[in-house]
Amino acid sequence: MVERVIERGKEPEPTELIYEQTYRWMSERRLQKEKGVVVVRGKDLQWEQNRQGLLKYYLYPGIWKKMGVPDWYLFQMNIKRHTGKHTHQGGLGIFVLEGKGYTVVNGVRYDWEKDDLILLPVMPGGCEHQHFNAEEGKPCFWMAFIFGPAFEAVGTDIQQNTQSPDWKGPAQTPHVS
Numbered sequence: 697m698v699e700r701v702i703e704r705g706k707e708p709e710p711t712e713l714i715y716e717q718t719y720r721w722m723s724e725r726r727l728q729k730e731k732g733v734v735v736v737r738g739k740d741l742q743w744e745q746n747r748q749g750l751l752k753y754y755l756y757p758g759i760w761k762k763m764g765v766p767d768w769y770l771f772q773m774n775i776k777r778h779t780g781k782h783t784h785q786g787g788l789g790i791f792v793l794e795g796k797g798y799t800v801v802n803g804v805r806y807d808w809e810k811d812d813l814i815l816l817p818v819m820p821g822g823c824e825h826q827h828f829n830a831e832e833g834k835p836c837f838w839m840a841f842i843f844g845p846a847f848e849a850v851g852t853d854i855q856q857n858t859q860s861p862d863w864k865g866p867a868q869t870p871h872v873s
Contacts, residue, residue, distance in 0.1 A: 725766075732764035738772075747859040749779040749827075757844070769842035773827070776836070780860040781826035785852040786816030788842040795836030801825045814838070818850050824857060 712720075736754045743752050752772045760766035773779065775797060790799075796809040801816065801823050807830070808814055816823055829836035 728761065728766065729764055732766070733762050734764045736763075743774065745860075745862055745864075747780050747856055747863045747865065748782060749860045750774040750776065750862065760844075767844040769844060769847070770839065772837060772839045774835075774837055775827055775829040777832055777861055778828040779826055780856060780863070781824060781858040782854055782856045783822045783824040784854040785818050785822045785847070785850040787818040787846055787850055787852075788816050788840060790814040790816070790838050790840045793837040793839055795834060796830040797828050797836050798830055799825055799827045822853070822855075826858070 738752065738754070741752050741754065743750055750773065752774075753770075754772070755763060755765075755768045755770040757769075772793070775795070790813070792808050792810050792812045792814065794810055796807075798805050798807045799814055800806075802819075802825075806814065816825060827838070
């Protein structure tokens with residue numbers, strides 16, 4: 697039997713102590729929250745047709761560094777007929793702004809209307825869900841609120857199962873585990 701010996705070289709000394717790095721990072725975050733964007737104007741944002749539906753993004757990771765309140769995903773959805781169907785961990789709230797509809801979560805239908813709050817549960821394997829406008833042709837809007845660190849802490853992973861009927865882009869990419 698051959699025995700292997702691995703020699704480990706000396707690790708370089710940090711140029712800044714870990715505590716000092718953490719203190720600096722926390723100070724930068726505090727400053728960001730003090731000086732970051734406070735009002736995000738919906739009229740300045742564009743609607744995006746994607747495989748899940750027609751969405752308007754107010755907060756998302758690409759702009760968190762500019763915001764007074766980072767770490768949130770916040771978007772509005774316009775449900776004309778129905779959304780795509782996808783699966784991910786829940787742990788988010790959806791506030792209905794206008795219209796009537798229903799959401800199917802793991803095969804169970806939940807009806808909702810203006811001023812209702814939809815809560816997608818955190819559960820083993822995630823929850824498959826899809827949203828429907830109950831009065832096709834009438835406006836139907838809701839707003840989703842997702843706290844990024846909590847969303848990531850529960851091991852969320854999005855799998856697109858079906859696409860929005862309004863999606864004209866390329867076919868969906870198969871889910872890779």
